Amino acid sequence: xxxxxxxDDDLGLSELLTQLLELEGFELNQAYDGQxxxxxxxxxxxxxxxxxxxxxxxxxxxxxxxxxxxxxxxxLMLTARGDEIDRVVGLEIGADDYxxxxxxxxxxxxxxxAILRRSQGSNDNHTQQDNISFGDLVLDKNRQxxxxxEIPINLTGTEFSLLYQLVSxxxxxxxxxxxxxxxxxxxxxxxxxxxxxxxxNVRKKIPERSDGRPRVKTLRGKGYIWIT
Numbered sequence: 001x002x003x004x005x006x007x008d009d010d011l012g013l014s015e016l017l018t019q020l021l022e023l024e025g026f027e028l029n030q031a032y033d034g035q036x037x038x039x040x041x042x043x044x045x046x047x048x049x050x051x052x053x054x055x056x057x058x059x060x061x062x063x064x065x066x067x068x069x070x071x072x073x074x075x076l077m078l079t080a081r082g083d084e085i086d087r088v089v090g091l092e093i094g095a096d097d098y099x100x101x102x103x104x105x106x107x108x109x110x111x112x113x114a115i116l117r118r119s120q121g122s123n124d125n126h127t128q129q130d131n132i133s134f135g136d137l138v139l140d141k142n143r144q145x146x147x148x149x150e151i152p153i154n155l156t157g158t159e160f161s162l163l164y165q166l167v168s169x170x171x172x173x174x175x176x177x178x179x180x181x182x183x184x185x186x187x188x189x190x191x192x193x194x195x196x197x198x199x200x201n202v203r204k205k206i207p208e209r210s211d212g213r214p215r216v217k218t219l220r221g222k223g224y225i226w227i228t
Contacts, residue, residue: 034058
């Protein structure tokens with residue numbers, strides 16, 4: 001049974017989400033402020049954290065920054081509808097995905113399941129190999145681990161999935177539409193920069209090649225190519 005930590009100060013919403021997620025077979029724990037959520041996340045192991053942005057004591061961004069110092073536990077940010085700044089900031093800090101309030105129950109469940117599939121290494125495409133060695137990079141799909149020159153790189157589940165798709169299709173154009181479906185489990189919507197932000201995080205974490213060549217080529221308006 002997957003364990004989820006819900007961090008939200010809206011007591012009514014928390015109660016509704018508890019009922020919904022328990023009916024879906026999840027074990028749910030609740031925190032009602034940022035500090036309590038951070039403490040609970042550090043004291044126990046969770047498969048996913050649902051994190052509201054507007055929280056007392058510590059806001060959602062502050063909690064996420066602290067979490068990313070020592071854990072790659074998947075985080076789904078709950079943001080105010082239409083607040084694009086919140087979404088971009090959350091993704092930059094290391095959120096796996098975001099969902100604006102108010103949201104549809106089915107959409108929430110679909111996002112949760114998609115994130116859990118990524119973080120737990122599940123993939124319906126069994127034609128791809130589980131382990132990839134590409135130059136100075138080694139990707140272990142089952143363990144969700146990445147090594148560069150034998151040094152471990154700490155990626156979130158979403159970042160790993162994005163890197164895996166690009167490297168396993170090296171030399172081929174991967175459009176944002178395809179990557180959104182494969183990595184985020186959703187269709188690409190207009191003005192959605194989630195893939196861009198996740199790739200930006202991957203680029204920051206993986207050192208440059210020794211010969212100075214870029215690892216990824218961006219084709220503006222189209223997508224990305226992992227350079228062979």
